[in-house]
Amino acid sequence: MNALTKFSLLVQGRFGRKRLRRIGLGSIPFIFLLTLWQMNTTFEWLAPVFIPSIGGVIDAIFILQSDCGGVWDILSLDNTCLMTTHILSSIGRVLLAAVIGIPLGIIFGILAGMNRLISTVLEPVGVFANSISGIAWVPLAIVWFGVGWMTTLFIMLNTVFWLMFFNAMLGTRGIAKVYEQSVLTLGGSRWNIFIQVYLPGAMPSIITGMRMSLGFGWRALIAAEMIGGDSGLGFMIFTAAEEFNVEQVFLGVIVISIIYLATDHYLLGPLEKWTIHRWGLTWKPT
Amino acid sequence: MTAKLVVQGLSHHYPDEYTGVSVHALDDINLEVNDGEFVAIVGPSGCGKTTLLNILAGLLRYREGNATVDGKKIDGPGPDRGVVFQEHAILPWRTVAGNIGHGLELQKIPRQERQDRVAEYIELVGLVGFEDRYPHELSGGMKQRCAVARTLCADPEIMLMDEPFAAVDAQTRITLQEELIRIAIATKKTILFITHAVDEAAFLGDRCFVFSRRPGRLRETVHINIPRAERNWGDIAANPEFVRARDRILALVREEVIADDR
Numbered sequence: 001m002n003a004l005t006k007f008s009l010l011v012q013g014r015f016g017r018k019r020l021r022r023i024g025l026g027s028i029p030f031i032f033l034l035t036l037w038q039m040n041t042t043f044e045w046l047a048p049v050f051i052p053s054i055g056g057v058i059d060a061i062f063i064l065q066s067d068c069g070g071v072w073d074i075l076s077l078d079n080t081c082l083m084t085t086h087i088l089s090s091i092g093r094v095l096l097a098a099v100i101g102i103p104l105g106i107i108f109g110i111l112a113g114m115n116r117l118i119s120t121v122l123e124p125v126g127v128f129a130n131s132i133s134g135i136a137w138v139p140l141a142i143v144w145f146g147v148g149w150m151t152t153l154f155i156m157l158n159t160v161f162w163l164m165f166f167n168a169m170l171g172t173r174g175i176a177k178v179y180e181q182s183v184l185t186l187g188g189s190r191w192n193i194f195i196q197v198y199l200p201g202a203m204p205s206i207i208t209g210m211r212m213s214l215g216f217g218w219r220a221l222i223a224a225e226m227i228g229g230d231s232g233l234g235f236m237i238f239t240a241a242e243e244f245n246v247e248q249v250f251l252g253v254i255v256i257s258i259i260y261l262a263t264d265h266y267l268l269g270p271l272e273k274w275t276i277h278r279w280g281l282t283w284k285p286t
Numbered sequence: 287m288t289a290k291l292v293v294q295g296l297s298h299h300y301p302d303e304y305t306g307v308s309v310h311a312l313d314d315i316n317l318e319v320n321d322g323e324f325v326a327i328v329g330p331s332g333c334g335k336t337t338l339l340n341i342l343a344g345l346l347r348y349r350e351g352n353a354t355v356d357g358k359k360i361d362g363p364g365p366d367r368g369v370v371f372q373e374h375a376i377l378p379w380r381t382v383a384g385n386i387g388h389g390l391e392l393q394k395i396p397r398q399e400r401q402d403r404v405a406e407y408i409e410l411v412g413l414v415g416f417e418d419r420y421p422h423e424l425s426g427g428m429k430q431r432c433a434v435a436r437t438l439c440a441d442p443e444i445m446l447m448d449e450p451f452a453a454v455d456a457q458t459r460i461t462l463q464e465e466l467i468r469i470a471i472a473t474k475k476t477i478l479f480i481t482h483a484v485d486e487a488a489f490l491g492d493r494c495f496v497f498s499r500r501p502g503r504l505r506e507t508v509h510i511n512i513p514r515a516e517r518n519w520g521d522i523a524a525n526p527e528f529v530r531a532r533d534r535i536l537a538l539v540r541e542e543v544i545a546d547d548r
């Protein structure tokens with residue numbers, strides 16, 4: 001056994017064959033894109049003002065962070081640490097909208113799923129709100145709240161809350177009646193049924209709703225920051241574009257996708273595994 | 287013996303939202319079930335068996351007639367009546383132990399006592415070693431055992447069972463039927479057991495109510511005088527009382543089916 005085989009086996013043992021295979025296959029398109037990107041720079045197909053070099057984009061990080069004085073400056077959102085300030089500001093807004101919008105959407109969605117009256121009242125306004133997609137609210141929101149975090153929060157809540165609402169409602173309606181009946185006959189109250197039947201029973205839809213609302217909410221945020229924000233990655237991209245600073249535009253776009261990928265992988269993935277996979281509520285590829 | 291469960295002049299109509307024509311599911315049912323008795327109900331499918339059970343469980347409101355437990359009118363579900371449903375009704379998001387202890391949890395029984403009782407019933411239905419499994423990891427027969435244990439563990443006075451063994455294979459069904467007899471001996475509970483299988487009714491019941499086609503009426507009551515201790519599939523097939531009861535139930539059911547064909 002040569003050293004390379006040994007190393008390969010070690011890596012496989014450490015991470016698991018299946019997982020490595022998945023990561024490997026999933027990386028192919030990215031590697032392809034990166035290669036194409038590097039080739040563009042090498043062979044000078046398109047000028048750097050349109051597509052910057054990989055090195056240029058990495059340099060942009062250091063330029064944005066040039067005067068940054070360390071961890072404390074990063075955390076206090078100091079203007080010398082521009083990139084991290086924009087990242088943290090965007091993440092903070094997503095978190096705020098998620099922390100408010102997701103639980104509220106779940107609660108009202110489940111209530112509408114269990115109760116005809118509530119759904120009759122809320123469904124039409126929900127359809128109305130969903131038809132005006134996030135970004136279309138921006139001009140009005142700016143008039144109402146001015147440029148800043150209230151505007152972006154409003155836009156995102158509009159997206160997050162209603163997506164959660166509809167998913168939780170449909171999920172609740174899809175739960176077999178017999179679960180509710182069985183808990184009732186065991187002596188359960190309405191509250192018990194809410195927590196022990198509807199919430200877990202609607203979990204597949206709730207997780208889909210979280211995927212959708214984080215995805216669409218994140219996009220709405222970037223758009224809102226471009227027009228109605230005073231900081232954040234959307235704002236950063238927009239101002240960079242106005243100065244024809246393509247490196248920073250590229251950097252912003254890449255950072256956005258990395259953050260979203262990480263959320264999906266480290267937050268939604270484990271939640272899915274911990275709930276619906278464990279309960280056998282999903283179709284599992286074999 | 288005192289009547290535990292009394293049903294008088296009970297009828298039920300389901301309204302139909304679309305056609306406006308109501309479905310007449312039950313017609314003037316009169317019956318009594320004694321304390322500690324095991325009663326089987328047999329009838330063709332669609333004759334209103336589940337409807338009757340849902341009314342007795344308090345899950346379905348009724349307007350025509352009366353149904354009482356210990357003289358009290360049934361008005362909503364209650365811990366005195368436990369139900370084993372026709373479909374698998376154990377919660378997929380609870381483990382076997384979590385499902386079986388669910389009733390005790392809702393009754394706010396302290397954790398230690400709950401765990402002891404759960405362990406006892408897991409033993410009783412032969413699910414030892416599967417306490418921490420989720421329902422999707424169990425076979426159909428095991429799921430139904432879990433459902434039976436869940437209802438038993440909540441310690442109701444009356445068990446209402448709706449074709450609980452209809453969906454399991456023949457081998458498992460025989461085992462479950464014998465287990466149920468064992469449980470009936472051990473717990474002395476009043477049991478109302480719905481089925482469409484004639485053999486099952488004659489094997490399990492002290493009495494068997496045979497229902498007509500829809501709208502369900504009580505056609506005849508067949509008595510099956512066999513001590514519980516003698517009810518096992520090894521001996522019972524040769525028991526003349528079993529043969530008589532089964533043939534009588536079968537004849538009644540066939541009349542209903544023939545009437546249906548005409």
Ligand SMILES: Nc1ncnc2c1ncn2[C@@H]1O[C@H](COP(=O)(O)OP(=O)(O)O)[C@@H](O)[C@H]1O
Nearest residue numbers: 300309311330331332333334335336337338500
């Ligand atoms: N929720 C309902 N709404 C309307 N009709 C129903 C409903 N439930 C049952 N029925 C009808 O009532 C009759 C009796 O049903 P059911 O009690 O389920 O019969 P069984 O359990 O004996 O097979 C059937 O004809 C069925 O179609």
Ligand SMILES: [Mg+2]
Nearest residue numbers: 335336372448
């Ligand atoms: Mg039925």
